[in-house]
Amino acid sequence: MIVFQDVSKVYPNGTRALNHVNLRVDDGEFVFIVGASGAGKSTFLKLITCEERPTEGEILVGEQKLTELRRSEVPYLRRMMGMVFQDFRLISNMTVFENVAFAMHVVGASSREIRRRVPYILGLVNLQDKARCHPRELSGGEQQRVGLARALVNNPKILIADEPTGNVDPALSFEIVDLLNEINKRGTTVLMVTHEHSLVRKFRRRVVEINSGAVVADSCNWEVPQ
Amino acid sequence: MMKSLRYLLGEGVRNIWSNRTMSLASVGVLVSCLLLTGAAVLFSLNINAAMKSIEGTNSVRVYMKEGLPVLSAVKTGSEIKKLDNIKSCKFIPKDDAIARVMSMLGEKDAALLNGMTGKDNPLPDAYQVSFRDLSKYKDTVAKIQKISGVGSVNDYSDIAAKLTKLDHIVTTGGFWIVLLLSLVSLFIISNTIRATMFSRRLEINIMKSVGATNWFVRIPFVVEGMVIGLISGILSSGILRLLYSRLTMTLTSIVRFSPIAGGSIWGRLTLVFLLAGCLFGALGGIISIGKYLRKEGGDIVDW
Numbered sequence: 001m002i003v004f005q006d007v008s009k010v011y012p013n014g015t016r017a018l019n020h021v022n023l024r025v026d027d028g029e030f031v032f033i034v035g036a037s038g039a040g041k042s043t044f045l046k047l048i049t050c051e052e053r054p055t056e057g058e059i060l061v062g063e064q065k066l067t068e069l070r071r072s073e074v075p076y077l078r079r080m081m082g083m084v085f086q087d088f089r090l091i092s093n094m095t096v097f098e099n100v101a102f103a104m105h106v107v108g109a110s111s112r113e114i115r116r117r118v119p120y121i122l123g124l125v126n127l128q129d130k131a132r133c134h135p136r137e138l139s140g141g142e143q144q145r146v147g148l149a150r151a152l153v154n155n156p157k158i159l160i161a162d163e164p165t166g167n168v169d170p171a172l173s174f175e176i177v178d179l180l181n182e183i184n185k186r187g188t189t190v191l192m193v194t195h196e197h198s199l200v201r202k203f204r205r206r207v208v209e210i211n212s213g214a215v216v217a218d219s220c221n222w223e224v225p226q
Numbered sequence: 227m228m229k230s231l232r233y234l235l236g237e238g239v240r241n242i243w244s245n246r247t248m249s250l251a252s253v254g255v256l257v258s259c260l261l262l263t264g265a266a267v268l269f270s271l272n273i274n275a276a277m278k279s280i281e282g283t284n285s286v287r288v289y290m291k292e293g294l295p296v297l298s299a300v301k302t303g304s305e306i307k308k309l310d311n312i313k314s315c316k317f318i319p320k321d322d323a324i325a326r327v328m329s330m331l332g333e334k335d336a337a338l339l340n341g342m343t344g345k346d347n348p349l350p351d352a353y354q355v356s357f358r359d360l361s362k363y364k365d366t367v368a369k370i371q372k373i374s375g376v377g378s379v380n381d382y383s384d385i386a387a388k389l390t391k392l393d394h395i396v397t398t399g400g401f402w403i404v405l406l407l408s409l410v411s412l413f414i415i416s417n418t419i420r421a422t423m424f425s426r427r428l429e430i431n432i433m434k435s436v437g438a439t440n441w442f443v444r445i446p447f448v449v450e451g452m453v454i455g456l457i458s459g460i461l462s463s464g465i466l467r468l469l470y471s472r473l474t475m476t477l478t479s480i481v482r483f484s485p486i487a488g489g490s491i492w493g494r495l496t497l498v499f500l501l502a503g504c505l506f507g508a509l510g511g512i513i514s515i516g517k518y519l520r521k522e523g524g525d526i527v528d529w
Binding site: 078 | 233428429431432433434435436437438439440442
């Protein structure tokens with residue numbers, strides 16, 4: 001569960017990125033976050049990952065009040081989350097297997113656990129045959145699936161996808177969101193930032209529109225807010 | 227935990243290899259710093275040993291006036307013996323003195339002094355006088371100088387003072403040079419590690435995004451610094467040992483000088499070098515990664 005209670009964020013240069021935002025995302029929901037560039041979507045994500053702290057208001061992730069979270073506790077909060085980026089963010093000199101395993105090394109998983117879990121996750125994103133390939137040998141869609149596998153490998157409760165289809169062919173975009181949909185069906189909360197209205201229309205999920213730092217539309221209806 | 231540690235140590239070593247030019251520069255500067263420190267320490271130890279040996283002999287050489295007959299010299303000797311602080315007073319005839327000089331010069335060069343033996347010996351007769359109480363050193367020397375027939379007294383207290391002064395200069399100068407070089411080493415090491423960090427910023431960002439603690443991010447860079455330090459420690463200890471043995475070999479063949487033997491000193495010096503190298507390396511790593519994590523490294527990505 002993610003709850004924003006009257007959250008505002010003002011940056012030191014005076015920019016008001018979010019303005020009295022109230023929002024609740026329940027466990028297991030799939031939410032599209034839409035909005036123009038500079039609307040406040042990035043700040044919204046940064047506040048969830050505790051990269052930024054709110055100037056006003058309260059944020060809850062699970063049972064955790066983020067305003068009370070100490071700096072040293074932030075890594076443990078992030079272990080509940082998986083992140084998928086628009087530009088994939090894969091390490092070029094590592095194989096697909098190593099890229100995914102890297103996320104497990106970071107949280108101190110054992111080699112045996114890594115050897116067992118990574119092939120399973122690669123199978124989930126249909127990349128079991130590409131484990132030994134390097135990112136440059138993969139298509140954009142495949143690279144994003146590696147990114148998705150990395151985000152999922154530590155079994156997160158929340159998956160945050162920042163325009164995951166932004167660098168992928170339109171035809172493959174549906175494939176990526178299909179995968180996110182499958183992951184959501186297994187109980188993972190998915191927050192997906194997108195500009196692609198066709199995806200929002202096709203997948204008929206909750207849509208939150210942020211504009212000028214405020215939630216201007218929150219619809220469980222699949223229609224794209226105007 | 228052990229597996230994570232092994233992974234992190236491996237990452238630290240990998241950092242050095244992938245950034246080998248800068249690592250080499252760091253090793254070079256750190257080796258110079260450690261070499262200078264070691265050289266200053268060895269110099270100081272040798273000076274101290276020399277001073278102890280002078281103090282240990284507790285004695286002065288008293289030269290008779292030129293052309294003083296042997297009988298008068300003997301009389302002068304008994305006058306010296308009468309003084310209250312005299313422990314021993316041994317006569318050294320001038321023939322023995324020239325023979326000793328010739329033996330020090332070696333066979334080839336000693337031939338040059340062949341014409342200076344017997345009557346033509348320019349050296350005076352002398353007494354090797356040792357004292358009971360070193361605190362009365364100056365006073366006793368002054369009393370000896372007043373005895374008739376005494377030409378000069380080879381007063382080692384002056385040499386001891388000079389050695390002390392030299393030791394002080396080397397210690398003080400060495401301290402500042404080492405301090406300066408230490409700062410330069412720290413700067414170079416932290417920049418080397420910063421370069422590695424820059425080339426691995428994507429990995430750091432990903433680490434942060436999946437929940438790596440700051441220590442997890444730090445350890446490979448601290449290991450990198452420590453390995454650089456260890457390599458520098460081993461290298462500088464080896465180089466210093468080699469240089470010291472060559473230098474003392476050359477010096478002992480030119481002047482009468484008994485340098486301190488390696489033995490236990492090398493063990494301790496190597497240990498200090500390794501520890502200092504590790505400390506400098508770790509500090510360099512901690513400084514650079516600390517700065518990075520406080521600034522851009524705290525961010526996950528540009529959302």
